[in-house]
Amino acid sequence: MPSARRTAILLRALAAIGPLLLISAACTSQAAERLPTLEPQAARGQAVFQMHCARCHAASGDGIVVGPSLAGIATRGAGRIEGLDAEAYIRDSIRDPRRYTVEGFPNNLMPADIADQVGEAHLDDLVSYLLTLR
Numbered sequence: 523m524p525s526a527r528r529t530a531i532l533l534r535a536l537a538a539i540g541p542l543l544l545i546s547a548a549c550t551s552q553a554a555e556r557l558p559t560l561e562p563q564a565a566r567g568q569a570v571f572q573m574h575c576a577r578c579h580a581a582s583g584d585g586i587v588v589g590p591s592l593a594g595i596a597t598r599g600a601g602r603i604e605g606l607d608a609e610a611y612i613r614d615s616i617r618d619p620r621r622y623t624v625e626g627f628p629n630n631l632m633p634a635d636i637a638d639q640v641g642e643a644h645l646d647d648l649v650s651y652l653l654t655l656r
């Protein structure tokens with residue numbers, strides 16, 4: 523193939539891909555900007571979440587891993603059970619996973635002793651992180 527023609531093809535390919543690269547770069551930086559910086563306590567809680575909860579719960583989007591996504595739990599959690607605000611609902615859900623059941627999910631999957639696994643010392647951090655999921 524003559525090299526001028528090869529160059530022309532290459533340029534056309536770049537012209538086609540270029541805008542896509544720009545768009546994806548723009549999306550990535552926007553996503554990064556949207557992520558709030560977590561307070562230290564919530565940041566510690568996020569690490570606890572990664573270790574003990576992320577295998578079953580997404581923290582963004584509405585994908586089901588094993589359990590429901592916890593995206594928005596800080597707002598959705600209020601009113602789930604009459605008389606409980608989001609924080610109380612989240613704490614109960616962790617301390618006593620069998621007490622409430624999200625419709626459409628079996629209620630025996632979340633480990634009954636998950637609070638012990640997390641450890642009392644890390645519960646507040648964890649809850650503080652979950653309360654950032656608005």
Ligand code: HEC
Binds near residue numbers: 578595616630
């Ligand atoms: C082995 C899987 C599993 C693990 C690990 C797990 N969960 Fe769950 N979780 C579930 C399932 C399934 C449900 C839905 C059924 C129910 O309500 O019991 C659920 C429900 C919940 C709910 C209620 C959600 C809603 O929309 O009302 C909260 C809050 C919750 N989990 C928090 C946690 C936290 C925090 C951890 C980590 C400390 C954790 N879970 C660990 C499986 C799991």
